[in-house]
Amino acid sequence: MALFITKRLLMALATVLVVAVLAFLLVHAMPGSPGAVSLGAGASQDAIDAVNQRLGWNDPLLAQFFRWLGDAVQGNLGVSLIDGRSVSADLANRLPVTAALAAGATVLSAVLGIGLGVTAAVRGGVVDRAIGGFVGLLVALPAFWIGVIFVYLFAVQASVFPATGYVPFEVSPQDWAMSLALPVLTLAVGGAAFIARQTRASMLEALQQEHIRTLRATATPTWKILYVHALRYASLPIVAGIALQFIGLFGGSVIAEQLFAMPGLGQAVQTSVSTHDAPAVQGVVVIATVVVVAVNLVLELATKFLDPKLRAS
Amino acid sequence: MIPSVAPAPADQAVPATAVQPKSGAKAAMTRFGSHRLFTSPGGVAGLVWLAALMAASLTAPLWLPFKTEDQDFTAVLSGPTAAHWLGTDELGRDILSRTFAAAAGTLGTSMITVIVGVGLGTILAMVAAAGGDRTDAIISRATEIMMSLPGTVIILAVIGAVGTNIPVVMAILGVLISAGIFRVILGQAKSLQSQLYVDAAKVDGVSPLGISIRHVLPGLTNTIVVQCALIFAVGMLIQAGLAFIGFGPPIPEPSWGGMIQGASQHVYDAPWLMVPTGAVLALTVLAANAVGNALGKAPNTTASHLPSAAARRQRMKSVKAAVGATASAPIPSQVVSAKGLLSVRNLSVGVDHGVRLVTDISFDVEPGTVLGLVGESGCGKTMTALSLLGLLPSGVSVAGGQILWNGTNLAASTDKDMEGIRGREIALISQEPMRALDPMFTVGYQLTAAIRRLRKVGKSEARKEAFSLLEKVGIVDAQRILKTYPHQISGGMAQRVAIALALSGRPRLLVADEPTTALDVTVQAEILSLLRALVKDTGMSVVMVTHDLGVVADICDQVAVMYAGQVVENGKTAAVLDNPRHPYTLALLAADPHTNAAEDMPERLATISGQVPQPKDWPTGCRFAARCQFAGSACTVPIPLLPSGASDGLVRCVKADELAVEGLEWVATEVPTHRLLEIVEKDLA
Ligand code: SF4
Numbered sequence: 001m002a003l004f005i006t007k008r009l010l011m012a013l014a015t016v017l018v019v020a021v022l023a024f025l026l027v028h029a030m031p032g033s034p035g036a037v038s039l040g041a042g043a044s045q046d047a048i049d050a051v052n053q054r055l056g057w058n059d060p061l062l063a064q065f066f067r068w069l070g071d072a073v074q075g076n077l078g079v080s081l082i083d084g085r086s087v088s089a090d091l092a093n094r095l096p097v098t099a100a101l102a103a104g105a106t107v108l109s110a111v112l113g114i115g116l117g118v119t120a121a122v123r124g125g126v127v128d129r130a131i132g133g134f135v136g137l138l139v140a141l142p143a144f145w146i147g148v149i150f151v152y153l154f155a156v157q158a159s160v161f162p163a164t165g166y167v168p169f170e171v172s173p174q175d176w177a178m179s180l181a182l183p184v185l186t187l188a189v190g191g192a193a194f195i196a197r198q199t200r201a202s203m204l205e206a207l208q209q210e211h212i213r214t215l216r217a218t219a220t221p222t223w224k225i226l227y228v229h230a231l232r233y234a235s236l237p238i239v240a241g242i243a244l245q246f247i248g249l250f251g252g253s254v255i256a257e258q259l260f261a262m263p264g265l266g267q268a269v270q271t272s273v274s275t276h277d278a279p280a281v282q283g284v285v286v287i288a289t290v291v292v293v294a295v296n297l298v299l300e301l302a303t304k305f306l307d308p309k310l311r312a313s
Numbered sequence: 314m315i316p317s318v319a320p321a322p323a324d325q326a327v328p329a330t331a332v333q334p335k336s337g338a339k340a341a342m343t344r345f346g347s348h349r350l351f352t353s354p355g356g357v358a359g360l361v362w363l364a365a366l367m368a369a370s371l372t373a374p375l376w377l378p379f380k381t382e383d384q385d386f387t388a389v390l391s392g393p394t395a396a397h398w399l400g401t402d403e404l405g406r407d408i409l410s411r412t413f414a415a416a417a418g419t420l421g422t423s424m425i426t427v428i429v430g431v432g433l434g435t436i437l438a439m440v441a442a443a444g445g446d447r448t449d450a451i452i453s454r455a456t457e458i459m460m461s462l463p464g465t466v467i468i469l470a471v472i473g474a475v476g477t478n479i480p481v482v483m484a485i486l487g488v489l490i491s492a493g494i495f496r497v498i499l500g501q502a503k504s505l506q507s508q509l510y511v512d513a514a515k516v517d518g519v520s521p522l523g524i525s526i527r528h529v530l531p532g533l534t535n536t537i538v539v540q541c542a543l544i545f546a547v548g549m550l551i552q553a554g555l556a557f558i559g560f561g562p563p564i565p566e567p568s569w570g571g572m573i574q575g576a577s578q579h580v581y582d583a584p585w586l587m588v589p590t591g592a593v594l595a596l597t598v599l600a601a602n603a604v605g606n607a608l609g610k611a612p613n614t615t616a617s618h619l620p621s622a623a624a625r626r627q628r629m630k631s632v633k634a635a636v637g638a639t640a641s642a643p644i645p646s647q648v649v650s651a652k653g654l655l656s657v658r659n660l661s662v663g664v665d666h667g668v669r670l671v672t673d674i675s676f677d678v679e680p681g682t683v684l685g686l687v688g689e690s691g692c693g694k695t696m697t698a699l700s701l702l703g704l705l706p707s708g709v710s711v712a713g714g715q716i717l718w719n720g721t722n723l724a725a726s727t728d729k730d731m732e733g734i735r736g737r738e739i740a741l742i743s744q745e746p747m748r749a750l751d752p753m754f755t756v757g758y759q760l761t762a763a764i765r766r767l768r769k770v771g772k773s774e775a776r777k778e779a780f781s782l783l784e785k786v787g788i789v790d791a792q793r794i795l796k797t798y799p800h801q802i803s804g805g806m807a808q809r810v811a812i813a814l815a816l817s818g819r820p821r822l823l824v825a826d827e828p829t830t831a832l833d834v835t836v837q838a839e840i841l842s843l844l845r846a847l848v849k850d851t852g853m854s855v856v857m858v859t860h861d862l863g864v865v866a867d868i869c870d871q872v873a874v875m876y877a878g879q880v881v882e883n884g885k886t887a888a889v890l891d892n893p894r895h896p897y898t899l900a901l902l903a904a905d906p907h908t909n910a911a912e913d914m915p916e917r918l919a920t921i922s923g924q925v926p927q928p929k930d931w932p933t934g935c936r937f938a939a940r941c942q943f944a945g946s947a948c949t950v951p952i953p954l955l956p957s958g959a960s961d962g963l964v965r966c967v968k969a970d971e972l973a974v975e976g977l978e979w980v981a982t983e984v985p986t987h988r989l990l991e992i993v994e995k996d997l998a
Pocket of ligand 1: 895896935938939942944945948966968
């Protein structure tokens with residue numbers, strides 16, 4: 001187990017490094033030098049050159065990368081070209097928003113998805129087909145479209161939730177929850193559909209296992225076979241599916257944040273890319289990767305822990 | 314939303330094990346299933362929609378009522394009108410025209426993702442499958458890293474670098490997606506690669522590349538097409554998502570995501586706009602998914618051991634209908650009062666609305682005796698055995714006859730009634746002890762739970778009982794075994810545990826389905842002697858399903874030889890084995906199981922050329938005729954089961970008497986070449 005964890009940690013580190021290099025190269029391929037971006041249109045070439053010189057833009061790429069990496073491990077991701085604020089500080093403010101969004105959506109889609117999937121597998125027949133059709137529809141509907149519809153239904157027609165905006169938890173926990181409701185719901189729809197499919201397939205596979213017959217042969221009540229034994233067996237692939245889904249939901253937050261005007265990481269990606277703010281893009285890509293990789297690592301270890309075979313080794 | 318780039322949706326919808334057919338030979342046969350596409354209404358509808366949309370979009374300039382940039386200021390944000398069928402947007406542009414004009418670009422650029430993603434994924438999978446463990450490990454590791462990336466964020470960073478150059482962005486998206494495709498395809502590519510004919514091709518000097526392209530790729534066709542359809546849908550969604558957040562084609566060019574974005578700005582004053590823009594995108598994604606699903610639906614060969622609620626209701630109905638006719642048949646009087654007597658009368662088992670797997674079987678098992686059901690696989694032994702507990706797999710049910718247990722007809726019992734019988738009166742042990750135990754729970758948990766349930770005792774008493782049961786089945790360190798998980802013990806040990814589990818309800822009848830087949834020879838003997846001792850101690854009776862005449866000779870009092878769903882000969886074990894009357898029994902004996910008892914089925918019975926016919930191919934005459942060395946013209950009519958003359962035995966052969974008189978012997982034949990190949994394969998593996 002210790003070896004396994006070490007291996008995974010190294011993999012995670014490698015992943016982050018690969019992305020760091022990738023982000024660095026992409027940022028350097030962006031049109032416009034930092035000087036041109038930060039001074040805006042109409043700046044003189046001399047002024048632009050001066051800024052570039054100050055930022056070390058003309059140094060060899062390798063030197064620049066290691067300088068950035070050295071700063072990054074100390075928690076300094078540079079300053080924004082647009083407003084001169086610290087990228088690290090900005091992202092630290094944004095992370096809780098996206099984390100709440102992605103975590104909420106993951107939990108909600110897990111609950112809904114497992115519920116739907118188990119019901120479909122257990123009930124079979126018409127119920128199964130109905131859920132299958134419903135889930136198929138949800139998969140096909142883009143989240144941004146669903147989000148707008150939710151706004152229309154819950155904010156315009158019935159003013160249950162605020163249409164846009166984010167209230168920090170410290171300001172008002174209740175308003176915070178209300179402001180998260182629609183974005184979380186929007187993101188969770190697609191996630192729930194995927195997890196429902198995964199759950200249904202895993203449950204059906206579990207029920208094909210021979211030990212289910214043994215359980216029936218020893219007069220185990222049906223509910224116990226389904227919800228203790230089969231679900232336990234299916235829990236491994238289901239949790240693995242949820243882990244994968246988290247990556248998707250984290251990415252989906254770009255859209256949800258845009259749609260609901262949430263000051264999260266996704267919004268930062270969108271604006272920094274549009275404004276060619278190199279340090280910000282680089283920072284947010286790396287931070288997003290660290291978060292996703294870390295959450296995945298935890299969920300993967302959880303899956304391993306669920307499996308008696310791997311737990312023992 | 315931008316769907317997760319990392320996982321391919323098909324991977325999530327179907328677990329890998331379900332995608333890969335269990336037997337390798339079958340995988341090779343899974344070619345492109347176009348018939349599956351065309352017999353699925355959803356698939357056909359999907360194809361039609363995609364084709365129509367493409368055609369409509371490409372010909373758009375010819376028929377569209379408006380140009381995409383035409384602004385009609387008299388009708389801004391209008392709903393559907395005669396002039397604007399789908400309404401207009403905030404600049405008075407015709408929604409219908411813009412939607413269809415945008416289609417070709419969307420579909421076309423999504424194809425880029427499909428080609429790059431599926432192409433790269435397939436190539437990687439084929440290289441990994443052909444290149445050996447090291448290559449495989451490297452590629453797998455790399456794709457794992459790719460799958461754990463926040464794809465959406467990276468795509469946006471790419472847009473930062475290359476701008477909203479949609480084709481390039483979609484190609485890079487394809488690269489990111491290829492990791493998921495690789496994962497889906499790898500297993501199947503490997504199984505194809507390792508197949509016999511591929512090995513044969515290798516010997517013939519075809520280059521590895523040749524093998525991959527000529528033999529592996531065709532086998533992957535169906536999976537590849539399924540992935541193409543699903544990734545096509547993903548590509549469209551992601552592209553629309555990007556356009557929605559402002560990274561679409563340059564304004565004023567229409568795009569679906571951009572149009573939804575525009576519509577979302579007017580959700581307060583013109584909510585209608587959301588409908589046409591969203592519907593076309595959703596329908597197109599649905600269409601692509603429908604095509605993929607229609608092709609990807611692998612016929613599920615493994616039946617559920619616990620049918621769904623709907624399937625159980627269905628089965629109850631069909632059993633009532635089938636058995637209802639025979640239920641009123643008088644129950645033989647000697648059966649009514651006998652305790653612990655199993656009497657099977659004219660039992661038929663069949664696939665629901667399909668072929669019969671077992672026809673008209675009758676046998677009795679007296680208390681304290683062992684009956685052997687013997688025959689090759691495919692003869693219906695296991696189905697017969699499972700029907701005794703009402704545990705037939707989904708889709709298979711009793712189609713007629715009676716299973717009389719203490720005078721009650723189990724064939725007509727509800728599942729609820731059977732729950733009172735299972736474990737308490739009739740118990741089951743099966744072939745693969747490892748698979749028969751739940752891998753997720755300890756031996757102790759499984760045993761105590763069964764004891765508490767079946768004996769209605771408390772927790773501590775159940776624990777004590779579990780311990781003594783394990784000792785009873787010959788486990789020395791029972792205390793330790795109770796704490797282990799099934800994977801931590803050996804096969805023989807697991808079978809002992811399974812037997813202990815079966816004994817936990819003090820059953821009167823034990824149904825044992827090939828209980829020793831999966832075990833080592835020495836362990837086989839131990840398990841058999843354990844069973845013999847249990848019969849003696851507890852007075853229970855046993856129905857022993859086996860293909861091994863050695864096992865029959867060892868433990869059975871009575872034997873019923875089964876062939877193709879029928880009993881062909883039965884009687885006292887000694888009488889049948891010493892003086893076989895049916896050619897099939899002769900052949901089984903000639904195949905001489907005693908000398909190589911540890912080996913597998915086909916090899917042992919290799920001296921009987923040919924195979925048990927499929928149920929749908931059973932002739933009306935003698936079902937053994939195709940393989941029988943004594944077959945003649947008299948064998949083409951239905952053959953009754955008649956007294957064989959040897960004590961109370963019965964035999965189903967027109968020539969039984971003749972053979973007995975002439976004392977003919979079964980002539981061992983050459984092992985057919987294709988069989989030989991199989992055997993060699995198995996030995997090498
Ligand atoms: S009836 Fe004919 S074909 Fe059938 S076993 Fe007897 S001799 Fe062979």
